[in-house]
Amino acid sequence: MKLKKLLSSILSSNAAFVILLLLQIGFLMLAITSLGERFVFFYFALIVLDIILVIYITNKNEPVSYRVAWIVIISVFPLLGGVSYIYIKLSQQFPKSIDMRNQKQTRELLVQDEAVMRELELSCPDSVNLARYVSDYGMYPVYRNISAEYFSLGEEQFSKLTEELEKAEHFIFLEFFIITEGYMFDVISELLIRKAKAGVDVRLMYDGIGTGMLNSVKPFRRLSENGVQCKVFNPFRPMLSSVQNNRDHRKIVIIDGHTAFNGGTNLADEYINRKERFGHWKDTAVMIRGQAVWNYTVMFLQLWKKAESAEIRKFEPVISEGITSAAGDGFIQPFSDSPLDDEPVGKSVYLELINNARSYVCITTPYLILDEEMTNALGFAAKKGVDVRIITPHIPDKWYVHMIAWNNYSRLTDMGVKIYEYTPGFIHAKTCVADGTSAVVGTINFDYRSFYLHFECGSVLYNSSVIDDIAADFEKTVSVSQLITAEDCAKRSVCKKIAGAILNIFAPLL
Structure with missing residues (x-):
C-alpha cells in the first residue's frame, strides 16, 4: 500500500512532468559536458544565450510572475535554465486534432x-x-x-x-x-x-x-x-x-x-x-x-x-x-477556457466580479496561488470597503501548495481580506459570488494552472435565484471554518516563512 502511494505521488501530473523534463534535459547536458575541453566555449555560448533569453522573457507578453520565475531559474542555473526554457517553448505544439482554436x-x-x-x-x-x-x-x-x-x-x-x-x-x-x-x-x-x-x-x-x-x-x-x-x-x-x-x-x-x-x-x-x-x-x-x-x-x-x-x-x-x-x-x-490562446477567460471573469463588487465577494478555492494582479484586485476591493472572504482547505492535498497559500495569507490579511480554512477537511469547490447578483461555479481554481495551463470551464450566473443558494452555502461553510488572522501568519516559524517565500517564486511553474 505504501509503495503504491509512493508511486502514485511520483506519477502525479506535476511530478511526472518535472521528473521526465529533468531527465531529458539531463541527457542533453550530459552530451554537452562530454565535449571535454571544448565545453568552455559552449559554456560561454550558453551564458550569452541566457542573457538574450532574459531580455526576451522580460519583454514578452506573459504574466509577470511567470517571467520572474524563469528569470530566476536561468540566473541561478545558467547551464540548465536557458536550455530548459527553449526546450519547453519548442515543444508546445498541441495535437491538430484539438480544435479549440477554431474561432470561426x-x-x-x-x-x-x-x-x-x-x-x-x-x-x-x-x-x-x-x-x-x-x-x-x-x-x-x-x-x-x-x-x-x-x-x-x-x-x-x-x-x-x-x-x-x-x-x-x-x-x-x-x-x-x-x-x-x-x-x-x-x-x-x-x-x-x-x-x-x-x-x-x-x-x-x-x-x-x-x-x-x-x-x-x-x-x-x-x-x-x-x-x-x-x-x-x-x-x-x-x-x-x-x-x-x-x-x-x-x-x-x-x-x-x-x-x-x-x-x-x-x-x-x-x-x-x-x-x-x-x-x-x-x-x-x-x-x-x-x-x-x-x-x-x-x-x-x-x-x-x-x-x-x-x-x-x-x-x-x-x-x-x-x-x-x-x-x-x-x-x-x-463558458470554456483554453490554454491554446492568449485569452485567460476564467481569470478575467473572476477579476471582473471582484473589481465590480460593491458589497461583498465570497470565494471558495482549494488552491490560492495568486499573481500580483489577482492579489492587488482582492486587496483593493477590501480597501474600498468590500467584504472579501476566501475559504481554503484546512487539510491540504499538496503540502507545497498549502505553504504557498500561507505566504499569500499574510499579504491578503494585511490588506483586509478575510481568509478562512475549512476545518472539517478539504474544500475542493470553485465558486465566486459577488453582491448576490452574479456568481461563477465551475472547475477553475485560483492558481496559475487553471488560469493559464489547463482546459477549464464554468457557468456565470446573473440575477438568478440559485445565487442565493450559493451565498447561503458559503455562509454555512464559513460557520465551520477557522478565521486566519494576521497574528496566525506572524506566529509561523521562520523556516516555513522562508520556504513559502521561495516556493512562491516558482509557483507559476508548479
Whole structure:
C-alpha cells in the first residue's frame, strides 16, 4: 500500500512532468559536458544565450510572475535554465486534432441572441459588459436561465446525476479530469453500459495524467467492449513535450443536449465522501437545463475530436416547450477556457466580479496561488470597503501548495481580506459570488494552472435565484471554518516563512 502511494505521488501530473523534463534535459547536458575541453566555449555560448533569453522573457507578453520565475531559474542555473526554457517553448505544439482554436467554427455554432443581451442589460446593467466579454472573446453566448440547481456537496450531485442519467434517450457525454475505480465509478459504469446497450450514444473522455497512470485500463476496456466510447485526452507519453502540462481539468456531463452538470466533482469516491483522504471533502456543482446546455455540448465535441460544424449540429437538441417556457430565472453563460490562446477567460471573469463588487465577494478555492494582479484586485476591493472572504482547505492535498497559500495569507490579511480554512477537511469547490447578483461555479481554481495551463470551464450566473443558494452555502461553510488572522501568519516559524517565500517564486511553474 505504501509503495503504491509512493508511486502514485511520483506519477502525479506535476511530478511526472518535472521528473521526465529533468531527465531529458539531463541527457542533453550530459552530451554537452562530454565535449571535454571544448565545453568552455559552449559554456560561454550558453551564458550569452541566457542573457538574450532574459531580455526576451522580460519583454514578452506573459504574466509577470511567470517571467520572474524563469528569470530566476536561468540566473541561478545558467547551464540548465536557458536550455530548459527553449526546450519547453519548442515543444508546445498541441495535437491538430484539438480544435479549440477554431474561432470561426465556434462562432458559427454559438451565436449570441442580441435580444437576450438587451434583456440582461436592462435587468442587470452592471453585468452586461462581462457577458459581452465572455461572448466576444470566450466565444460562448449568454442565455435566459430556464433552470439551475446548485449542489453543496458531491454526494448531492451524484444522487441527482444518476437520476438524470436514467432518463437519457439519445446521448450522454461525460468529461472528467480524474476517474478512479470505486463505488462511484462502478455505479456510473453500470448505468452507462446499460444505456449504451439500449442505443444511447455514450461517450466518456478523461485526462491522460489526471486520471493517473497507475489506474487499471480494465474498467475502460470493459466500457468500450460494451458500447461506451472512451477517449483519453492528451495521453501521457514518455517522450515529453511541455504540452503534457496542458491538462483537461473540466468536469462536464451532458444528457440529450437539454441537461448538463458542471462543477468540481470528479468520478472518485473521495468526492462523495465514501472514501476519506483529507478529512471531509466538500465540493460543489450546478445542474442546468435549456438552451444554455448547447455551450457545453459544443465545447465537449470540439475537444472530443476535430469535427465539422454540421456534424456537431446533429447533437443540437429540439428543446421541448416545457423547457423553453418564458418563466426564466435570470441569465446563465456556460463558458470554456483554453490554454491554446492568449485569452485567460476564467481569470478575467473572476477579476471582473471582484473589481465590480460593491458589497461583498465570497470565494471558495482549494488552491490560492495568486499573481500580483489577482492579489492587488482582492486587496483593493477590501480597501474600498468590500467584504472579501476566501475559504481554503484546512487539510491540504499538496503540502507545497498549502505553504504557498500561507505566504499569500499574510499579504491578503494585511490588506483586509478575510481568509478562512475549512476545518472539517478539504474544500475542493470553485465558486465566486459577488453582491448576490452574479456568481461563477465551475472547475477553475485560483492558481496559475487553471488560469493559464489547463482546459477549464464554468457557468456565470446573473440575477438568478440559485445565487442565493450559493451565498447561503458559503455562509454555512464559513460557520465551520477557522478565521486566519494576521497574528496566525506572524506566529509561523521562520523556516516555513522562508520556504513559502521561495516556493512562491516558482509557483507559476508548479
